[in-house]
Structure formats: structure tokens, C-alpha cells
Amino acid sequence: MSNANHYDVIIIGTGAGGGTLAYKLAPSGKRILALERGDYVPREKDNWDPRAVNLEGKYQTKEKWRDNNGEELHPHTNYYVGGNTKFYGAALFRLRREDFGELRHHGGVSPAWPISYDDLEPYYTQAERLYHVHGERGEDPTDPGASAPYPHPAVSHEPRIQHLSDDFAKLGLKPFHTPLGVQLNEQDPRKSLCIRCNTCDGFPCLVYAKSDSQVLCVDRAVEYPNVTLLTNAYAERLETEASGRRVAKVVVRRNGSREEYSGDIVVSACGAINSAALLLRSANDKHPRGLANGSDVVGRHYMGHINSILMAISKCPNPTVFQKTLSVNDFYFGSRDWDFPMGHISFVGKLDAQTLRAGAPAIAPGFTLELMASHSLDFWLTSEDLPDPDNRVTLNSKGEIVLSYKLNNEEGHKRLIAKLESLMKQQTKCELHGHECHVGLFSRNIFVGQRIPLAGVAHQNGTIRFGDDPNTSALDANCRAHEVDNLYVVDASFFPSSGAVNPGLTIMANALRVGDHLIERLG
Ligand SMILES: Cc1cc2nc3c(=O)[nH]c(=O)nc-3n(C[C@H](O)[C@H](O)[C@H](O)COP(=O)(O)OP(=O)(O)OC[C@H]3O[C@@H](n4cnc5c(N)ncnc54)[C@H](O)[C@@H]3O)c2cc1C
Ligand code: SF4
Numbered sequence: 105m106s107n108a109n110h111y112d113v114i115i116i117g118t119g120a121g122g123g124t125l126a127y128k129l130a131p132s133g134k135r136i137l138a139l140e141r142g143d144y145v146p147r148e149k150d151n152w153d154p155r156a157v158n159l160e161g162k163y164q165t166k167e168k169w170r171d172n173n174g175e176e177l178h179p180h181t182n183y184y185v186g187g188n189t190k191f192y193g194a195a196l197f198r199l200r201r202e203d204f205g206e207l208r209h210h211g212g213v214s215p216a217w218p219i220s221y222d223d224l225e226p227y228y229t230q231a232e233r234l235y236h237v238h239g240e241r242g243e244d245p246t247d248p249g250a251s252a253p254y255p256h257p258a259v260s261h262e263p264r265i266q267h268l269s270d271d272f273a274k275l276g277l278k279p280f281h282t283p284l285g286v287q288l289n290e291q292d293p294r295k296s297l298c299i300r301c302n303t304c305d306g307f308p309c310l311v312y313a314k315s316d317s318q319v320l321c322v323d324r325a326v327e328y329p330n331v332t333l334l335t336n337a338y339a340e341r342l343e344t345e346a347s348g349r350r351v352a353k354v355v356v357r358r359n360g361s362r363e364e365y366s367g368d369i370v371v372s373a374c375g376a377i378n379s380a381a382l383l384l385r386s387a388n389d390k391h392p393r394g395l396a397n398g399s400d401v402v403g404r405h406y407m408g409h410i411n412s413i414l415m416a417i418s419k420c421p422n423p424t425v426f427q428k429t430l431s432v433n434d435f436y437f438g439s440r441d442w443d444f445p446m447g448h449i450s451f452v453g454k455l456d457a458q459t460l461r462a463g464a465p466a467i468a469p470g471f472t473l474e475l476m477a478s479h480s481l482d483f484w485l486t487s488e489d490l491p492d493p494d495n496r497v498t499l500n501s502k503g504e505i506v507l508s509y510k511l512n513n514e515e516g517h518k519r520l521i522a523k524l525e526s527l528m529k530q531q532t533k534c535e536l537h538g539h540e541c542h543v544g545l546f547s548r549n550i551f552v553g554q555r556i557p558l559a560g561v562a563h564q565n566g567t568i569r570f571g572d573d574p575n576t577s578a579l580d581a582n583c584r585a586h587e588v589d590n591l592y593v594v595d596a597s598f599f600p601s602s603g604a605v606n607p608g609l610t611i612m613a614n615a616l617r618v619g620d621h622l623i624e625r626l627g
Contacts, residue, residue: 111137111332112626114354116339118258118415119187120611121595122373123317123325127234128331128619130325134626137365138331139356141338142183145190152303154458161246161462163191163308169502171558172508173398175564179377179507179561185335186318187375188562189608192283193305193428194314195450196237197605198228198613200436201248207221207601210444211513212353212490214601218572218581221248227613234477235285235315236613246433249475257291259284262424264555265451268481269430271531282450283429285607300426305453317612334358341386342591343369348390348592367588371620373615376406376597380497380567381505383578396568396585401578403498405491406509407566407602410517413452417471420536422481427454434519436604442552447487447604455482464577481526486563487517488604490572497567565607568597582621583614594618 112134115122127137144454145163150156157163163184182191209213229252231237239254241247246614248351258281261269272279285306289296298313312319325331343353351370356363370378380403386395394402410465410570431450437443457473471479489495498506569576574586583598585591593617596607 109363109365111135111365111367112621113137113369113371114365115371115373116354117141117187117373117375117595118185118317118322118333118384119373119375119485119595120317120608121615122195122319122371123186123189124231124234124612124615125371125373125619125622126325127317127321127595128330128333128616129622131201131273132626133330133625136325136368138325138333139337139339139354139365140185140333140335142185143335145184145186145308146311147439151308151309152301153464154456155489157303157307158459158462161562167505169505169507174500176363177559178202178506180559181377181561181564183492184318184419184530185322185333186316190308190318191306191315192316192562193605193606194235194316195428195431195454195606196232196235196250196283196315196609196612197202198250199236199603199605199610203601203603207301207445209488209513210515212447214490217600218570218577224610224613224617225249225251228609230616231609231612232283234320234616235609236287236608237283237285238281239283240281242412243264243278244431244433244472245278245280246406246436254283259286259288259426259429260290261429262426264422264424264426264481265430268531272527273433275527276436276533277527277531279430279432281291282429283427285314288312302425302456303430304426306459307600308451329476333494337363339372339374342372342382342395344388344390344395344588348388351395351588365616367590369592369626371592371594372597373429373593373595375595376564376567376599377497377507377561379593379597381499383502383568384499388528389589396587396591398580398587399575399578400578401424401493401569403567404493404496405494405566405600406497406507407489407491407510407599409563409602409604410447410487410489410511410514411560411563412418412485412517412521414483414485414511414521414524415455415476416483416535417476417480419479420534421478421582425452427451427482435520439523441482442516444516445488446516446523447485447602449524450486452482455480474504477552479564485517485520485524486604486606487513487603489513489519491569491601507558555607556624561600563596563607565596565599565602568593569600570598571600583618592618592622
């Protein structure tokens with residue numbers, strides 16, 4: 105292989121993990137190659153069109169996976185520079201301090217991590233700065249504590265959300281402002297990149313104001329002469345030296361042809377499902393079950409959270425434009441009447457009729473989809489699913505990804521839904537429409553529940569877990585493969601447990617942490 109194809113570090117994938125790592129390593133002067141199977145998201149009006157994005161799935165991969173019955177699965181995932189952060193809702197949470205230890209759930213045990221909250225804390229602070237997180241420290245009753253305030257003030261609530269927040273507070277809860285990575289300047293709107301629109305969660309940001317890893321990390325990294333990005337470059341396989349102890353080649357399919365690259369360090373950051381698939385595809389004589397898979401954990405313990413969208417529909421319209429500003433964590437670890445963790449309550453972006461059409465929900469009596477969309481508060485509920493070795497990514501004989509998953513630990517989630525239902529029944533009366541509306545608001549509040557299906561792999565994690573024991577984990581505490589000296593994984597794969605808040609900030613913080621380790625290792 106020519107020297108031109110040799111790099112100090114090869115990073116495969118440019119999402120939350122890979123993009124952040126490229127940014128971190130760029131100033132080191134090391135020769136870095138970033139390989140991304142996708143292209144840039146085209147900038148076009150469709151970026152903000154609910155029909156194109158949600159109904160037609162214009163930007164989703166057309167790749168087909170299989171479920172464990174062999175049925176086709178159309179994953180809701182995105183292959184672009186910036187990965188899924190191009191489409192995410194940018195709710196950027198730290199895991200709770202307790203999430204790093206062992207936690208007893210109703211459905212079993214959520215295992216401990218090999219690092220503590222304090223090990224990751226400085227990197228959470230760096231990640232919050234890098235991704236412009238807006239929030240108010242200390243409001244969240246389960247806040248794990250931090251060494252610095254949020255870099256930007258919390259994003260304000262619109263009146264309907266403020267009203268709901270006040271109602272929750274009157275009921276004794278501690279509602280708080282969702283930490284959000286949007287480059288919004290409410291004090292000086294003319295200077296604000298973000299225009300606070302209704303097409304953020306699930307949509308790419310047409311004006312590049314969302315804190316995604318393309319805009320904030322990859323675009324900056326490639327300004328360094330030592331960083332090369334190849335798009336449409338699909339990493340097909342990793343080949344090792346004869347000893348099996350080092351990755352010798354990254355085999356890439358780019359524009360129809362096969363290319364080979366080598367790196368002193370090779371980092372897989374393809375997302376939890378695709379990184380597992382890459383290692384499984386790279387099986388060889390020395391690694392018969394898949395690369396770095398002597399433990400047989402690669403692909404196993406797939407987690408994706410138990411997520412539900414719940415619409416609370418009332419007689420009064422909900423004119424909120426940017427809805428994702430409010431969260432409730434009072435039931436994260438349980439409640440007075442239930443000793444086990446339940447999870448996290450927050451919002452999705454304001455739903456519209458096109459988006460509802462894509463999900464084909466049950467229609468509330470007397471409502472059309474348009475009416476439902478304009479009258480709903482659209483909650484997002486997340487509970488922790490537990491790592492089950494049989495929930496796993498495998499490959500079938502055609503090399504297609506097979507995702508097998510059986511939901512677990514559901515009782516806490518059901519109770520979280522019941523808590524929200526009960527809270528919504530206790531809202532104060534509507535000032536606009538008087539008692540009539542008050543009756544409508546309460547007695548006719550209807551919840552239309554939709555559990556996110558298997559194809560909803562947005563929060564995928566856990567498939568290449570890190571740990572101290574090579575028998576039960578594939579990566580060590582630095583996210584280096586126990587069995588392959590120059591192989592690292594820095595996407596959501598490393599999670600031994602999933603917590604119940606969105607995973608993005610933890611992936612970013614960990615990439616910064618591993619970045620420090622790599623800089624030290626490379627000298
Ligand atoms: C609609 C939506 C909303 C979300 N909202 C939130 C939120 O509000 N907060 C939050 O924290 N999280 C949210 N998430 C989840 C968040 O986006 C992910 O947790 C995060 O992006 C995962 O980071 P990653 O590095 O593991 O993988 P990704 O970001 O998916 O990046 C993986 C990259 O690898 C590339 N790749 C894959 N295979 C290969 C290969 N073989 N060769 C080369 N390149 C490859 C992919 O194209 C992709 O660019 C959301 C996700 C979605 C889809
Ligand atoms: S302008 Fe702001 S609210 Fe709209 S998509 Fe961009 S970051 Fe999100």
C-alpha cells in the first residue's frame with residue numbers, strides 16, 4: 105500500500121462520536137482520514153418540509169434490514185456527514201451520576217460502567233461548550249452536578265408550555281428547561297443563527313443553526329491541512345495483520361470501486377448497529393466470531409430505550425412553534441409509590457398533520473388529523489431498556505443486518521405514562537374559554553399513545569460494550585478493543601447500560617475523552 109494511503113488515524117463515520125473525535129484530533133497535526141458512507145445533506149427547501157422528511161422519508165437510508173423473523177425492516181436512520189445529529193432534536197443531556205453505577209430496575213439490573221460520572225464530567229462540560237448547549241443548571245431535580253454553568257441561557261418556553269410548566273410546579277414537580285443545542289440568541293434575535301422554527305426535531309437545519317457534528321465539528325476539522333474527509337466511502341471490512349492483533353487495512357467501497365487504507369489507529373464510529381455489523385463482517389481466522397469478539401458480546405445487548413409519543417389533546421389549540429423546551433425528571437428514579445426507575449418526560453417537536461399521517465395514529469373522536477395536530481401537546485417519554493444478550497445485531501447469509509429485539513423492563517414505562525395522564529388531568533382551568541373549556545380540557549383530554557417501533561433506532565446503543573473484563577466486554581475503559589491493539593469504537597456502541605435520557609451528549613463527551621487518550625498515545 106502506498107504511503108499516501110497511510111494515516112495516523114482513520115475515523116469511520118462522522119456522527120456524534122466520529123465527527124466530535126475528528127474535531128478533537130484535528131489540531132494535533134496528525135494525518136487523519138475520516139471515511140463517511142454518506143454525502144452532505146443537500147441544502148434545499150425540502151429540509152424543512154414535513155411531507156418530504158416525515159411522510160416520504162426523503163433523507164432516510166433506503167437500506168433494508170431484517171427483523172428476527174426475516175421480515176424487511178426499514179430503519180429510521182440517516183447516513184450523512186454529521187450522521188444522525190443532522191436530524192436529531194438536539195436535547196443534550198448528561199447521564200445522571202447514578203446511571204454510571206449499578207441500578208436496580210423492576211425488570212432487572214442496569215449494570216455499572218467502568219468509568220464514573222466524575223471521569224466523564226470534564227468532557228461533558230467541554231461537549232456542552234462545543235455543541236452550544238442552552239440550559240439552566242440546578243433546575244433538574246436529578247441534575248448530576250457540573251463544574252461549570254451551561255454556556256448559554258435556557259431556551260425560553262412559549263406561553264402554552266410555560267403554562268404547563270407552572271401547572272406541573274403547582275402540583276409539586278420540578279419541571280425544568282430541556283438542555284438544547286441550538287444556536288439561538290434570544291437577547292439579540294438579529295444576531296441569532298437559529299430562527300426558532302417548527303421543523304427542528306427530525307429535520308436537518310436549513311440555516312445551519314442546529315448544533316450538529318457536521319457544522320460544528322467536521323466542517324471545522326477539514327479546514328486543517330492534515331485532515332482528509334472522503335464521502336460516499338463505505339467501510340466494508342477491516343483486515344488484520346497475520347497475528348490478528350492489529351488492523352492492517354480498512355477496505356472501502358467508494359463510487360463503485362474498492363480502495364484500501366491503513367492507519368496506526370483505526371476508529372469505528374458507524375453508530376451502534378453499523379459498528380457491530382462492521383466488526384462482524386470482518387471475521388477472519390484469528391477472529392472467527394467477528395473482529396475483537398472473543399467475548400461474543402459484539403452485536404449483543406442492543407438497546408434503544410423504551411420510547412413513546414403521547415399527545416395530550418385539548419379543546420384549546422396549542423400554538424407553540426418550538427415545543428421541545430420543557431422536561432420532567434421527577435420520576436426518573438421512581439416515586440413515593442414505586443421504588444424503581446420510571447424514566448424521563450419531555451417533548452418532541454410540534455407535530456403536524458403530515459407527520460401524523462406518516463404514523464397513522466388513532467384519530468381522537470371528533471378530530472381530524474389537522475385539528476389533532478393543532479390542539480396537541482406532544483410528549484416524548486423515555487425509559488431505560490436493559491441489556492439483554494439476545495437483543496442483538498447479526499448478519500444473515502446475504503450480509504444484511506438482522507436486528508432481534510424483545511422489549512423488557514416495561515412496567516416502569518407504563519407507570520410513567522400513568523403519571524403523565526394523572527398530571528394532565530390536574531391542569532388548572534383555561535383562562536381563555538372559562539369553565540366550559542376547563543371541562544373540555546380535562547374531561548376530553550385524550551391520549552393517543554404510540555410506542556416507537558423496532559425501526560425507530562434513533563437511540564441505538566450498547567452493541568460493543570466497554571468494561572474491565574475481556575470475557576464480558578469487547579472494549580476496555582478507553583474504548584480500545586481488548587483483542588486488537590489499534591482498534592477503537594467511539595459511537596454509542598460502548599454503553600453498558602442506556603440510562604433514560606437522550607444519548608447524544610454522552611457519545612460526544614466520550615469521544616472527547618477518547619480523543620485525549622489518543623493524543624497521549626500518539627505522542
Ligand atoms: C430523529 C432523531 C432525533 C433524535 N433526537 C435526539 C436528541 O434530541 N438528543 C440526543 O441526544 N439524541 C437524539 N437522537 C439520537 C442521536 O442522533 C444519536 O444518539 C447519535 O447521533 C448517535 O451517534 P453515533 O456517533 O453513535 O452515530 P451516528 O450519529 O449515527 O453516526 C454514524 C455515522 O457513521 C456512518 N457510517 C455507518 N456505517 C458506515 C460504514 N460502514 N462506513 C462509513 N461510514 C459509516 C453513518 O453514515 C453516520 O454518519 C436522535 C436521533 C434521531 C434519528
Ligand atoms: S432554525 Fe433553529 S429551530 Fe429551526 S431547525 Fe435550525 S436550529 Fe432548529
